[in-house]
Amino acid sequence: MHKRIMMIKGDITHLPVDAIVNAARTSLRSGGGVSGAIHRAAGPKLKKLCQQQRHQQGACPTGHAVITDAGNLPSRKVIHAVGPVWRWGWRATLKQSQLASAYQNSLLLAVEHGLQTIAFPAISTGHYHFPRLLAARIAITTVRDFLKSNPVISQVIFVCFSERDAAIYQTSLDFYLKGEDDLC
Known part of the structure; x- marks a missing residue:
């Protein structure tokens, strides 16, 4: 049996899942980081x-x-989720x-479109400077809580490109999913 929530280190544009999530800008235009990689791989x-x-x-x-179709990607759909730009303060x-x-609305779109497998990047942690450890906690707990009441989605994969992010997400998964045998 596969894990319902898992993390892999790799390139999100290579995953043959129902949907990958793009860490999008409000304009939905290609940017740097994961957004640029997704747009390049998907084609015009x-x-x-x-x-x-x-x-x-x-x-947005x-x-x-x-949500859009995925162009040349091996996934069926791309969900464009707009995360916040981080600034310390009030x-x-x-x-x-x-x-x-952003995570919850992505999951809702997946359910609405009957998508069972979805892959997320570390939304907002690159150019938007969201603190990585805090972002991992928010991502994992939001997905965990959503999946408890939504059986349509069979697997969520957090895809980390860097060793640093992969270590943070794996440690966070181990901590926040402890005792959640139905999810991991």
């Missing part, structure tokens, strides 16, 4: 789909997500809530 079709999405609905607010609680919402 993804850019066109994102433009169509923008024209239909406007910008922080904490929200939209808005830290809001930023944490927005990050949790």
Whole structure:
């Protein structure tokens, strides 16, 4: 039996899952990091789909997500989740809530579209400077809590590109999923 929540070190653009999540900008335009890698691997079709999405609905607010086809990727869909830009101070609680919402809204879209396997990058931890350990806690606990009441999704994979992120996510998974035999 496979783990329902797991972490792998690798390239999210190579995974043959139902959906991969793009750490997107509000404009849905390609950026650096994982967003740039996803757009490059998906080809020009993804850019066109994102433009169509923008024209239909406007910008995607922080904490929200939209779904498109995946272009040339081995996944069926791309869920574009907009995480917050981190800044220390009085808005830290809001930023944490927005990050949790980005994960939750991605999962809701997956359920709505009948997608069973989904892969997440470490949303907001690159160019948006969200503290990695805090981001891992939010991601893992949000996914854990969502899966407890949503059996449609059979597997969530956290995909970390760097050794540093992989170590943080694996340690966090071990801690936050302790005793959750139905999820790990």
